[in-house]
Amino acid sequence: xxxxxxxxxxxxxxxxxxxxxxxxxxxxxxxxxxxxxxxxxxxxxxxxxxxxxxxxxxxxxxxxxxxxxxxxxxxxxxxxxxxxxxxxxxxxxxxxxxxxxxxxxxxxxxxxxxxxxxxxxxxxxxxxxxxxxxxxxxxxxxxxxxxxxxxxxxxxxxxxxxxxxxxxxxxxxxxxxxxxxxxxxxxxxxxxxxxxxxxxxxxxxxxxxxxxxxxxxxxxxxxxxxxxxxxxxxxxxxxxxxxxxxxxxxxxxxxxxxxxxxxxxxxxxxxxxxxxxxxxxxxxxxxxxxxxxxxxxxxxxxxxxxxxxxxxxxxxxxxxxxxxxxxxxxxxxxxxxxxxxxxxxxxxxxxxxxxxx
Amino acid sequence: xxxxxxxxxxxxxxxxxxxxxxxxxxxxxxxxxxxxxxxxxxxxxxxxxxxxxxxxxxxxxxxxxxxxxxxxxxxxxxxxxxxxxxxxxxxxxxxxxxxxxxxxxxxxxxxxxxxxxxxxxxxxxxxxxxxxxxxxxxxxxxxxxxxxxxxxxxxxxxxxxxxxxxxxxxxxxxxxxxxxxxxxxxxxxxxxxxxxxxxxxxxxxxxxxxxxxxxxxxxxxxxxxxxxxxxxxxxxxxxxxxxxxxxxxxxxxxxxxxxxxxxxxxxxxxxxxxxxxxxxxxxxxxxxxxxxxxxxxxxxxxxxxxxxxxxxxxxxxxxxxxxxxxxxxxxxxxxxxxxxxxxxxxxxxxxxxxxxx
Numbered sequence: 046x047x048x049x050x051x052x053x054x055x056x057x058x059x060x061x062x063x064x065x066x067x068x069x070x071x072x073x074x075x076x077x078x079x080x081x082x083x084x085x086x087x088x089x090x091x092x093x094x095x096x097x098x099x100x101x102x103x104x105x106x107x108x109x110x111x112x113x114x115x116x117x118x119x120x121x122x123x124x125x126x127x128x129x130x131x132x133x134x135x136x137x138x139x140x141x142x143x144x145x146x147x148x149x150x151x152x153x154x155x156x157x158x159x160x161x162x163x164x165x166x167x168x169x170x171x172x173x174x175x176x177x178x179x180x181x182x183x184x185x186x187x188x189x190x191x192x193x194x195x196x197x198x199x200x201x202x203x204x205x206x207x208x209x210x211x212x213x214x215x216x217x218x219x220x221x222x223x224x225x226x227x228x229x230x231x232x233x234x235x236x237x238x239x240x241x242x243x244x245x246x247x248x249x250x251x252x253x254x255x256x257x258x259x260x261x262x263x264x265x266x267x268x269x270x271x272x273x274x275x276x277x278x279x280x281x282x283x284x285x286x287x288x289x290x291x292x293x294x295x296x297x298x299x300x301x302x303x304x305x306x307x308x309x310x311x312x313x314x315x316x317x318x319x320x321x322x323x324x325x326x327x328x329x330x331x332x333x334x335x336x337x338x339x340x341x342x343x344x345x346x347x348x349x350x351x352x353x354x355x356x357x358x359x360x361x362x363x364x365x366x367x368x369x370x371x372x373x374x375x376x377x378x379x380x381x382x383x384x385x386x387x388x389x390x391x392x393x394x395x396x397x398x399x400x401x402x
Numbered sequence: 403x404x405x406x407x408x409x410x411x412x413x414x415x416x417x418x419x420x421x422x423x424x425x426x427x428x429x430x431x432x433x434x435x436x437x438x439x440x441x442x443x444x445x446x447x448x449x450x451x452x453x454x455x456x457x458x459x460x461x462x463x464x465x466x467x468x469x470x471x472x473x474x475x476x477x478x479x480x481x482x483x484x485x486x487x488x489x490x491x492x493x494x495x496x497x498x499x500x501x502x503x504x505x506x507x508x509x510x511x512x513x514x515x516x517x518x519x520x521x522x523x524x525x526x527x528x529x530x531x532x533x534x535x536x537x538x539x540x541x542x543x544x545x546x547x548x549x550x551x552x553x554x555x556x557x558x559x560x561x562x563x564x565x566x567x568x569x570x571x572x573x574x575x576x577x578x579x580x581x582x583x584x585x586x587x588x589x590x591x592x593x594x595x596x597x598x599x600x601x602x603x604x605x606x607x608x609x610x611x612x613x614x615x616x617x618x619x620x621x622x623x624x625x626x627x628x629x630x631x632x633x634x635x636x637x638x639x640x641x642x643x644x645x646x647x648x649x650x651x652x653x654x655x656x657x658x659x660x661x662x663x664x665x666x667x668x669x670x671x672x673x674x675x676x677x678x679x680x681x682x683x684x685x686x687x688x689x690x691x692x693x694x695x696x697x698x699x700x701x702x703x704x705x706x707x708x709x710x711x712x713x714x715x716x717x718x719x720x721x722x723x724x725x726x727x728x729x730x731x732x733x734x735x736x737x738x739x740x741x742x743x744x745x746x747x748x749x750x751x752x753x754x755x756x757x758x759x
Contacts (some may be wrong), residue, residue, distance in 0.1 A: 287431025
């Protein structure tokens with residue numbers, strides 16, 4: 046945080062504010078900022094590094110850099126509504142960045158969090174979000190080591206936005222990235238698709254009917270480390286968030302210069318998600334996920350990774366959904382449909398569901 | 403960025419948009435996001451690491467961690483207006499995080515940038531901001547290695563917010579932080595105070611008269627490395643941003659459990675800044691700076707650091723402004739005034755100038 050945090054001896058604590066709302070003064074960098082930081086962020090995030098109370102966090106590597114490389118990732122979070130079935134913006138902010146780091150095959154260690162808050166935002170909601178971030182950080186085994194708080198006038202932001210950045214370590218010789226997909230590789234998804242997008246839509250009351258779908262938002266680092274143990278030659282890991290499975294596979298096809306062929310019949314889709322998509326005219330392949338990973342792996346490790354995934358609580362619905370083939374004219378994603386045809390699965394154009402993450 | 407960036411072979415580039423404005427689709431994570439990222443962010447920020455095109459940046463340490471520690475810092479930027487005399491939100495976002503890292507005595511190396519953009523924001527302004535970030539990154543010798551773009555509906559954010567996170571290296575045995583101020587240390591400021599706050603106010607036309615004050619926003623890493631060479635036993639470095647010199651010195655007094663006594667006569671203040679403050683009833687001690695550093699140093703290195711600062715273009719107005727003394731009852735900042743009295747200099751309470759950074 047921009048202010049020092051370990052002021053136990055300070056004899057005149059200033060109350061957060063009279064109205065239980067975030068005020069412009071809470072973003073001043075002065076004593077009101079300190080009271081907000083202490084009473085909410087330090088209360089939940091406290092750890093030895095954060096509590097140093099400087100403008101920087103000293104994260105002296107715990108890993109020897111002869112054995113590990115360092116990876117870095119950032120994400121802004123603007124989801125609306127802030128609270129939805131299965132999660133909230135706090136859980137999303139922690140899990141989202143933990144997952145981006147995990148897609149390198151690496152182990153996330155440290156997070157930073159930058160809060161931009163609208164004047165008048167209820168302190169009790171801020172506390173719920175901080176508590177959720179703490180819980181998710183514990184699940185993922187990461188520490189929030191630095192933060193920042195800004196407050197803007199009423200009407201100049203939509204309640205709260207959170208940007209998180211993560212630092213992680215990856216084993217020196219492990220190079221997993223979007224360029225590594227090869228012909229004959231298998232394409233695996235760790236579970237049902239589209240749950241997050243439909244859960245957020247339901248929370249917005251945009252479905253016109255009720256569902257029991259909950260968001261899949263979860264930190265995937267443990268699932269991925271389990272997969273890597275079972276299948277050490279994984280080529281690509283990527284989480285199909287905004288733009289969904291279709292957009293993510295198109296990115297990989299382009300980066301690796303390959304053709305990817307999906308089998309529609311094999312796509313794991315929750316019945317209620319499929320039902321909601323049918324009514325709304327959405328394709329679940331484009332709906333965002335926040336707790337799923339696409340794994341592209343040599344076919345001789347396909348069984349091992351599927352077995353490992355299915356034993357993990359976050360991977361029980363894992364399935365092989367396609368294969369990588371040699372490029373013909375240009376990188377492309379195709380799908381063999383249930384009625385026996387083949388169609389092109391394009392990248393998302395425009396926007397189907399804004400502010401889903 | 404959340405999308406791959408090195409798609410030279412992609413034969414059907416999608417135009418940014420018809421209206422030269424950021425649209426909701428630019429935040430979709432799909433092809434419109436890719437076109438915006440490629441045509442603005444990659445155009446200006448391109449480097450080997452960013453161009454990897456993954457959800458994570460591989461920043462394999464360039465420094466041997468037997469010799470260096472790693473430091474991390476984050477800041478959100480919501481300044482209004484976006485462009486002001488001497489800088490803009492882009493320069494602020496890069497310099498602000500470079501400076502936080504530099505306050506450890508470390509050398510900033512890598513930045514991430516998370517953009518939250520209001521629908522309808524002009525693309526040409528976004529490009530100006532990206533260009534300014536590029537220029538400031540080059541000045542500071544840092545690379546933007548990962549980013550994220552979110553777009554919210556018109557009226558749900560105030561044009562653009564930028565959160566930056568920095569990673570840097572600090573020499574293993576160099577421990578500079580807010581707890582190290584000691585009695586008899588000298589308190590030095592690298593130049594005139596309050597310039598940034600008054601320049602932003604002037605840009606908002608809130609002064610009621612015109613000034614030629616420009617913001618001091620600048621990356622301080624070179625100035626600080628120069629100071630450290632001249633005075634290797636510096637105890638504390640901190641940039642007096644939000645809350646100004648008064649709040650920053652109060653934080654240090656609390657962290658180090660000392661008394662700090664300022665000499666009002668010695669405070670370097672630009673005449674126009676003092677004039678604006680007199681008219682508005684502001685105390686320049688509470689006005690934000692974005693290109694100044696407070697240095698607390700053993701008095702036997704005071705001359706060396708002042709000489710080094712004054713030779714540097716960013717430190718020509720550097721001055722000794724006070725001393726550290728032993729604590730009496732509680733940590734406190736006092737000021738000997740020009741009229742011969744002594745007054746308490748408190749931490750900022752409430753907010754004088756919102757959205758200054």
